[in-house]
Amino acid sequence: MSPQDHDDWYSAETATLGDRLAAARDQAGLSQKQLAKGLGIKTGTLRDWEDDLAEPRANKLAMIAGVLGVSVGWLLSGEGEGVDAPLDEGAVSPDMTGVLNEMRELRVQISGTAERLARLEKRLREIMKDQDA
Structure with missing residues (x-):
């Protein structure tokens, strides 16, 4: 993976909202069940968001960003405060x-x-x- 690829790991061209949501949840050390409970939603709803089968409404998006310590902008576009790319560059x-x-x-x-x-x-x-x- 080149340095350019490393910087763009969660960019709009490389990852989806669901990809970024799952990565931020993983980095926060939360299971889907734990995050869903904290957001007051069903685990299946969160799974659909992470699988890009549905998208959260704006109020839930703001809650997700707050709980996971990322910006709404990063969740939507990959720009702003988010999680770092995986360090194991040979994994993919x-x-x-x-x-x-x-x-x-x-x-x-x-x-x-x-x-x-x-x-x-x-x-x-x-x-x-x-x-x-």
């Missing part, structure tokens, strides 16, 4: 990095497709409602 092989990057790209595409689908469903409901009127 180039092959693994390639697969992880491709998985992240797919996750972003899936999320965008889901949002597009939701907009189309809403539009269809509005059209159907107008036809019934």
Whole structure:
């Protein structure tokens, strides 16, 4: 891993909100169950956030940042006060990095497709409602 890669480990291009949330929780020494309890949410909700299947609302995002000692900006974009990159630079092989990057790209595409689908469903409901009127 080059020094540039090391600095960008949790950047917007490299990691997702879920990746940064999981890393900050790990560094704080908390399990998903412990953090979820502290935030007043279900463990499954936190798991969905860490897996980028859902995102916390602004009030929960602020709580997470406070509990984990990171900035909201860092959680969202990788910029600001956050956790340091892992020190074991040999832990992730180039092959693994390639697969992880491709998985992240797919996750972003899936999320965008889901949002597009939701907009189309809403539009269809509005059209159907107008036809019934």
